[in-house]
Amino acid sequence: MDPTSIIVAVVSLIGVLAVGILAPAWLLARTEKIHHEDRQADWDRQDRVAEKAEKAAADLAASQKRIADKAEEAATLLLANNERVAATQQETNGKLDVIHTLVNSNMTAAMQSEFDAVSRELAMMREVAALKQAAGQQPTGETTAAISVTEAKLHELDAALADRAKAQAKVADPGIDVTTTTTIRGAGGEA
Numbered sequence: 001m002d003p004t005s006i007i008v009a010v011v012s013l014i015g016v017l018a019v020g021i022l023a024p025a026w027l028l029a030r031t032e033k034i035h036h037e038d039r040q041a042d043w044d045r046q047d048r049v050a051e052k053a054e055k056a057a058a059d060l061a062a063s064q065k066r067i068a069d070k071a072e073e074a075a076t077l078l079l080a081n082n083e084r085v086a087a088t089q090q091e092t093n094g095k096l097d098v099i100h101t102l103v104n105s106n107m108t109a110a111m112q113s114e115f116d117a118v119s120r121e122l123a124m125m126r127e128v129a130a131l132k133q134a135a136g137q138q139p140t141g142e143t144t145a146a147i148s149v150t151e152a153k154l155h156e157l158d159a160a161l162a163d164r165a166k167a168q169a170k171v172a173d174p175g176i177d178v179t180t181t182t183t184i185r186g187a188g189g190e191a
Contacts, residue, residue, distance in 0.1 A: 108164050115157040122150045 125147050129139040139147075 104164070104168065108161070108168070111157060111161055111164070115154065115161060118150060118154050118157060122147065122154055125150060 125143065129143055129147065132139050132143075
């Protein structure tokens with residue numbers, strides 16, 4: 001063999017060896033670099049996602065805190081408002097009780113006054129009827145009807161006054177059951 005052919009054979013052998021050894025090594029290194037870049041890109045993406053998740057969690061926690069603060073503030077305001085309403089209602093109820101008592105007292109007094117006036121009127125009607133009979137005259141039909149109507153009115157007033165007395169006694173002491181008796185006054189004021 002000639003030296004050139006040996007050199008060509010050696011160079012060819014070195015080339016084959018270089019291609020057979022270096023090319024796969026270079027491809028392996030290149031593939032590893034690409035995989036490393038892909039892994040790094042994936043890690044960077046995961047880091048960005050984690051940062052976004054942390055920010056979202058922080059934002060959510062801040063929102064929940066603001067909502068909790070607003071709810072607490074609303075509850076405090078509602079409680080204060082309820083206390084004011086309760087105080088106002090208690091004051092109003094006290095005033096209404098006084099007004100109710102005054103109205104009932106005035107109404108009872110007016111009914112008692114009417115009862116007394118009707119009693120006097122009935123007594124006078126009966127007295128006039130008795131005087132007419134003593135003089136030998138009979139009372140007119142109108143007088144007799146008026147006496148009947150006035151007696152019925154007196155019974156109604158007496159029953160209403162008895163009911164009011166019973167109700168007022170229950171209001172004064174709800175634990176006591178009051179029984180009221182009704183007395184009908186006759187002519188001349190006797191019971």
